[in-house]
Amino acid sequence: MPHEIREQLYAEEAQYAERQRRQGASQANFPPINITNVIPATPQASTLSSVPATPESIGLGACDHSTRLEIPGLRDIAVKRYYDWQCSQVSDEALKMEYWKACDLTLADGLDLEQVFRDQDAAFYIDNGVKRGIARRFVSDIGTWAQQQNF
Structure with a gap:
């Protein structure tokens, strides 16, 4: 070499x-660093898991989405009345416009409130440009609205 x-x-x-x-x-x-992953035993622990949150896990009570709501009257008018109710829950015009988007998508896709309630598909609205919080409310509040209407 x-x-x-x-x-x-x-x-x-x-x-x-x-x-x-x-x-x-x-x-x-x-010194060496030891990392231990432990979920604390607190009420927030259910939101840290990989399991999706349910109404029961976040303290909203049970809601049987397979139950038919029996909303009387014309289905498209019920969607518009629901939109009016949602708008009565907010004062911001931008939020009201988001509810209008959700209402318009519902009608444009031929959906009625019973179908939206049963499907609980907020992703449909989010994927079509509705803000996430509005989409989640639009989908999840139908049962509350129906109860308040005394149907």
Whole structure:
């Protein structure tokens, strides 16, 4: 083996050993870090799990979405009345416009309130440009609205 190559190999080996020594010394200055993943036993623990939140898990009580609501009258008019009720729950005009988007999507897709209530598909509205909070309210409040209407 030529002398120059041997010298280069020794130099590289020495550099490697020096890097290892420095790295080992710098790591020795710090105590090891132990990470333990534990979900605390608090009411918020259910929101930290990978299981989707249900009305029961967030304290809203049971709601049987398979039950038929029996909303009387014309279905498209019921959607518009529901939109009016949702708008009565907010004062901001921008939020009212978001409720109008949800109402318009519902009618444009041929859906009625009973179908929306049964499906609980807020993603349909979100995917079509309705703000997430409005979409979730539009889908989840139908049972409350129907109860208030004494149907």
